[in-house]
Amino acid sequence: MGGTLLVLLPIVGFALYTWVTISMSYSDGDRSGVLQKFSRKGWICKTYEGELALSFTPGLAPTLWNFSVRDEAVANKVKEAEGKRVVVHYREHRGVPTDCFGETPYFVDDIRLVNDGSPAHP
Numbered sequence: 001m002g003g004t005l006l007v008l009l010p011i012v013g014f015a016l017y018t019w020v021t022i023s024m025s026y027s028d029g030d031r032s033g034v035l036q037k038f039s040r041k042g043w044i045c046k047t048y049e050g051e052l053a054l055s056f057t058p059g060l061a062p063t064l065w066n067f068s069v070r071d072e073a074v075a076n077k078v079k080e081a082e083g084k085r086v087v088v089h090y091r092e093h094r095g096v097p098t099d100c101f102g103e104t105p106y107f108v109d110d111i112r113l114v115n116d117g118s119p120a121h122p
Contacts, residue, residue: 018097025091026105031065032087032114038078045100048075050108052088068102077111085114 037051048069053062067090069075078088089110096105 014097017095021093021096022101024093026094027092028090030087030089031067033062033065033085035078035082035084035086035111036062036064038075038082040075042099045098047099047102048078049103050078052086065106066104067106067108068104069108070102071109074109074111078108081111081113087112087114 031052031054033052033054035050036053038048039050040046040048050067050069052065052067054065055063067088069078088108090106090108092105093101093107094105096102101107
């Protein structure tokens with residue numbers, strides 16, 4: 001009985017810690033920029049990972065912000081917006097113990113296109 005408890009306690013503790021880090025967000029907010037890259041990757045745990053170019057100064061390298069997406073419906077919206085100016089809403093989850101949920105602590109849960117007044121591209 002004591003040996004079983006000794007084995008189960010760390011497993012339950014790890015599962016509880018993982019659930020808490022995924023369920024509670026440290027911060028949330030919006031980021032805007034040009035959606036440069038979005039892909040599904042991973043050997044065992046396939047995750048959606050993206051890259052947003054935040055700065056738009058001509059002649060300078062953009063500041064890049066990496067993010068993860070866990071929801072398939074949001075991932076589909078992000079795919080459709082690739083190469084466009086967007087605003088993404090994210091939640092930051094610090095301390096997630098595995099990359100199976102995403103490679104970054106920033107999880108995008110919504111995206112919207114920015115209407116910058118320029119004519120629509122055909």
